[in-house]
Amino acid sequence: MANGKDNSYEKIVEWLHERSAKAQKEAAAEALEKSTGSPAATLGLPTWPDEVRGVPNAILRGALFGIGQERIVHQKRTLIAAVEGYEIRFKGETFNQTDLDVLEAMLHLAMPHPLGKRVEFTVHSFLKAIGRKTSGEQHEQFKEQVVRLMGGVVEITDTKARKTFMGTLVSKAFREEDTGRYVVIFDNDMLNLYEGGYSHIDWNQRIALGKSALAKWLHGFYATHAKPYPYKVETLRTLCGSQTGELFKFRQQLRKALNELVSVGAIQGWNINDDDLVTIQRTPSSTQQKHLNRAAKRP
Template sequence: MEVVSLRAVKSRRPRTSVDFLARMQERNMERALADAQLPPWPDNMRGVPNGVLRSALFSATKRGTRRYIERETIASVKGVSIIYTGPRLDQSDLDVWEGVLQVARLVKLGDRVEFTQKGFLRLIERGGPNGNSIGKSDREWLRTVLARLQATAVEITQGPSAYVGSLIDECSRDDGNNGRCVVVLNPKMRVLFNRDSWTQIDWNIRRALIGHPLAQWLHGFYSTHAAPIPYKAETLRHLCGSESGESACTEPKRHKALLNWIALSLIPALRALENAYRDAGQPFSGKVGADGLVSISRFPSASQQRHLRARAEDRRAHLNAGDRLRHRGGIEQERGGQRQTQGGDRTNTTGG
């Protein structure tokens, strides 16, 4: 009687797509830890992971009472998964997190990032364009936001990469030393900035939209698309974290709430975006069709243009390879037919 060890049986277990994804995530994390520094980007841009911008993690809701969330799945596009624990975050929180990433890109992740509260508030242009209006309330606001970002726990999966941790690992301050703050980010966060998994946000446009949270969210969302595709207005309302219509209990009421959101929130946000892009000298247009589809036209960034060209070249190479295979297949089929004909002739001749 043959005895098969349990280890041998386990080793014969067929590999699944889940196993493959786990191995991919492990390899991506190893690469990230080997180079635990954020990729470079210009001072007038902000680098943000695509999964963050394509979700309601930093919602487009107005300031108010913040609901505490316990391991809740955040609305996101297909291919992105976010499970979140912590106080609800909004676009002003994203301004601060982008600012932290901005200064952290100059050092390795895991190293101490030091800045003064006033200098940081100037960086995110809080307290006027030159920071001349920064006061005690602004510094208190910054301390509150940094504490809120540290009190988060996220599980972000975008494609073959996954990050589990806090948006800010450590945060401390010395109020007696010019209000100096020290922030530390998790080195594993580097995995969210792998190739084609993050986007450069035009800060000049984003700052022009301060006070328009939905316009800011739309700016970030569509900045991740090299070639924007139409989305249903209802889908965008869900993805941005809007609470409009949540209390509606019937389909007519939900539809009315959606129409109100389109008229009072979405269309004004699109107009604000058009104005901000125009002031920045960049083309942009957005419209809501009668079918409820939102169509966006914008000029892709330089990196997105390179991405589109590379994708087009890959598509052409794939088509050419297919043509060559079909061509060779046709030749082989033709040759095979000739061999069969010749063989048939010989058979017939022999038979005669």
């Protein structure tokens, strides 16, 4: 009986969060219409509760945001590792998990507003929100990351839908030098990525993983799976963009990262069998459970 009450309470909280986000988006659109005297743009990101970040699956299911600390500059369109169903090519300076922290937080700020509109924040508050210090060094790192996200050209093909997104993940950015205030803009093309499917990333869990890049990558990767498939250790090494050459060393890193996921409550357990297949135990989200239930009813 207690479990039923807990589930009902969680559903009510989730509904209230979604309703609040929707109300913010509608208020922003109404304010825009009043200020311009013309119909407001209604295109916007899907809404999600405040405790999660909504991230397109295409971004999380490969090495576009990898775990490497060494930056590589791809001068030409370069094929990036991804799961079956996606083909990803990239031109520019490679992204990693620190860049994904920034992108996820920016998308969350943009979520209540129509796409193409200004999203404003101070660097100080932004860095604190993503669990970083606010020193001058951190400010400079943030500047580099914004430029990197604007400069990297991404080409993501959904091979089943036969559709390709081409462009940068952040359209424009402005900075006030005296105040440290930033403005970023996401354009309507971002919807193409979300329409291909997106997942809720537990933000508190991600922040708790700190600087563990592999654990953060696994956290996002498995969040896109309603029912996680078994993957070979070698396959995971490729998909996350690991620069570790020896497989046994990566396997050690993987075990440590999986234990970190258990410690923050992202998964319940994991196993690597004699065939080097990795399986995890994870409770699907309410949305993913609905998907599984629908799939089970199909003939």
